[in-house]
Structures are given as C-alpha cells and as structure tokens.
Amino acid sequence: MPFRHHCKKAPHQGAFCVLGLLLCGGLVSIFAASAEAADCPTDRTSERVRVVHIYDGDTVKLGDGRRLRLIGINTPEVTRNDKPSQSLAEPAKAALAALLDKHNRTLLLRHGKQQHDHYGRLLAHAFLDDGSNVAVHLLERGLATTLVVPPNTWASDCYQSREDSARTARRGLWALTDYQPLQSRNLPLATRGFRLVRGRVTAIRQSRHSVWLDLEGPLVIRVARKDLVNFDPGFPENLADRRIETRGWIRKDDRGLRLNLRHPAAIHRLDPKPH
Numbered sequence: 371m372p373f374r375h376h377c378k379k380a381p382h383q384g385a386f387c388v389l390g391l392l393l394c395g396g397l398v399s400i401f402a403a404s405a406e407a408a409d410c411p412t413d414r415t416s417e418r419v420r421v422v423h424i425y426d427g428d429t430v431k432l433g434d435g436r437r438l439r440l441i442g443i444n445t446p447e448v449t450r451n452d453k454p455s456q457s458l459a460e461p462a463k464a465a466l467a468a469l470l471d472k473h474n475r476t477l478l479l480r481h482g483k484q485q486h487d488h489y490g491r492l493l494a495h496a497f498l499d500d501g502s503n504v505a506v507h508l509l510e511r512g513l514a515t516t517l518v519v520p521p522n523t524w525a526s527d528c529y530q531s532r533e534d535s536a537r538t539a540r541r542g543l544w545a546l547t548d549y550q551p552l553q554s555r556n557l558p559l560a561t562r563g564f565r566l567v568r569g570r571v572t573a574i575r576q577s578r579h580s581v582w583l584d585l586e587g588p589l590v591i592r593v594a595r596k597d598l599v600n601f602d603p604g605f606p607e608n609l610a611d612r613r614i615e616t617r618g619w620i621r622k623d624d625r626g627l628r629l630n631l632r633h634p635a636a637i638h639r640l641d642p643k644p645h
Contacts, residue, residue, distance in 0.1 A: 409502070409503060409506050409528070409532070410503045410505070410506050410525050410528040410529060410532065411501060411503065412478075412480045412495060412497055412501075412503070413480075414480060415478040415479060415480055415497065416479050416480055416481040416494065417478075417479050417481075418476060418477070418478055418479075419432045419433065419434075419438070419476070419477050419479055420432065420433040420474075420475055420476050420477075421433075421438075421470050421475045421476070421477060422475070424463055424466055424467050424470070425437075425448070425463075426445055426446075426447065426448045426459060426462065426463050426466075427445030427446070427459070427462030427463050427465065427466050427508060427513060427514060428440045428443055428444060428445045428462075428466075428508075428514065429491070430466070430470075432492075436491075436492050437489075437490070437491045437492065438477075438479070438491065438492045438493075438494060438496070439487060439489075439491040439492065439493055440494070440495065440496055440504065440505060441482050441493050441494060441495050441505075441519075441522045441524075442495060442505050442516065442517060442518070442522070442524075442525060442526060442529045443505045443508060443509060443514040443515065443516060443517055443529065444514060444515050444516075444517040444564070445459065445462040445463075445466075445508065445513060445514045445515075446458050446459035446462060446543070447459055448460065448463060457543070457546055457548065458513060458542060458543055458546070461513060461542075462508060462513040462514065465507070465508060465511060465513055466504070466508065469498065469504060469507055472498075473498045473499050473500070474499075476499060477496045477497065477498065477504070478496070478497040478498075478499065479492075479494040479495070479496055479497075480494055480495040480496075480497070480524075481493070481494045482494060482495070482521075482522035482524070483521040483522055483524075484521055484522055493522060495524070495525065503525075505525075505529055505532075506528075506529070506532050509529060509532040509533050509536060510532050510535065510536055510541075511536065511541060511542055512536040512537075512539075512540075512541030512542020512543050512544050512545070513542045513543065514533075514543075515533060515543065515549075515564070515617075516529045516530050516533045516635065518632075518633040518635040518636065519632065519633070520597065520600050520632055520633055523633065523635075526633075526635055530635060548565070549566065550566070551566040551567065551568045551615060552565055552566065552567050552568070553567075553568055553569060553586075553587075554567050554568065554569025554570075554585040554586050554587040554588075554589045555569060555585075555586040555587035556587065557587050557588055557589055557620075557627060559588055559622075559626060559627065561620050561627060562620055562621065562622075563619060563620065564617070564618070564619050564620075565617070565618075565619075565620050566615060566616075566617045567585070567589060567615070567616055567617070567620075567629070568613065568614070568615045568640065569585035569586045569587060569589065569613065569614065570585065570586050570611065570612065570613050570614075571583050571584065571585060571606075571609045571610060571611060571612055571613075571614060572584050572585065572586055572611075574606050574607065574609070574610055578595075579594060579595055580592050580593065580594055580595060581593045581595065581598065581606055583606055583609065585614075587626075588625070588626030588627045589620070589626065589627045589628070589629060590623060590625055590626070590627070590628050590629075591616060591628075591629050591630075591631050591637070592628055592629070592630050592631065593606070593630075593631045593632070594630075594632070597631075597632045597633070600632065600633050600634065601634050602634065605634070609637075609639065612639050612640075612641055613639070613640040613641045614637055614638065614639055614640060615637070615638055615640055616629060616631065616636055616637040617636050617637075618630060618631060618636055
C-alpha cells in the first residue's frame, strides 16, 4: 500500500514505483517463505549431510553409510520381511523423497541428546536448506505421528501442535480407521501395533521396577520407574479414576494387553481437572 500511494502522488517516478512494487512483492514472498520455514525452527545445526537412499518416511541412508532416523515422528512401515506395507507408508516415503529431491538430497541435522538408538542409527532432527523442518512437512500432511522418546524431547510441543492440526482436519493417517481412538473396554485380545486408546484408569499398582495403570478392559499401561523423572509430580495418582487417551504400541501381556509409556506426551486426561 505505501508504494501504491507514493505512485499516485508522483507519477513521474513510475519506473521507481514499478521497482518498488517488485521489491515489495519479493519481500512479501521472502517473508512468507520465512514464516513457513520458521515452523518448529532449529536453534542450531550439527552437520550437513547428503541422502543416498530412502528406506521409509522417517529413515534414510547417508552418503557416508550411516542410517539416519528422524527424531520426533514415526511414519508407517514399508514392506519388510514379507510383511505388507502399512497404510500410507509409500505416500510418506514418496513425500520425503520429493522434499529431498527438491533440495539436492541435502539435509542440515540437529543431533539429539541421545545420538544413536539401539539399532545404531543416528538420531537427529532434519532441516532443508530453506530452514524448514522435515518433520513438520510430514506431520502437517498427516503422513506421520509424533513420537517422543526421552531424552530427545526437543520441539515435542511444536510437533504435537502440527499433528493436532492434521488430526483435526482428518488429513492422511487421521482419516483411517486404525488411527481413530479405540475404547479400552472393547479392545480385542488380538490387538497389536500402534493404537490410540481411551479409557478410565481403574487401578494404579506399584512394583519394584514399574508403575502400572489398569484401564477398563484388557489393557495395562506400564511406566518404568526410571522414566518417572519425565512426568510431573503427582503422577500417576492424579490419573486415578480419570478418563485418559494414550498412544503407543500394544503387545501381548500376561494380564492381556500392555502398552509401555515413557513420556507424558503419550497420555492426557479427557475429563476436566477438579477445581
């Protein structure tokens, strides 16, 4: 608007006005790109790497032979060991490939506090050369879910907000039946894999190495005592007889089904806190 107003008052400066408008438009584009890139931005980078192979939406091979596992997200598994690809696994892989191809297959990495997992993979957040966060691209499209594994908790709140947006809009995975919350009391004993579950905490039990939350139905939630440091004071007592939503990988347990919990990002109360 300032440029347009100036042109009306000084028509003899038309050439300068055109230049001003072009510059203004360029600045708008730059600011727009910067705003997009600033979503979950990094405060530092550790190294620049080149990707030579893409395994799936969250794991790639680097030029020096290392395997990189992206921190903060999880994408569906592609075909492996005669198991078929999970829903939207190939689109997630293709989306990552498209992002990388657009940026010469180079990434800037922000290493995690824990730099390798038990498979020996490098753990890092990945950024494109325009500053945008790879995890955000996938989360916003509904092609990834958040995954918080302590001590690598940087940007977890920001990532969760991006997932929440995709979930509200039912984009990608969030339109699929397998990603809708299940009621714990109705869980079949054959349930396996990643699930969102809702239910009431009916009992809290203590053992030497673990805290156990029993939900209605066959599901128990296990929190290792060494992970209690990640939770607020009052946990788990503040969940007694409360309805919760939790997420994670469900497996068989002696009591029925079990879900291991390591961080509060994977559990929240559904009923309001008492005043």
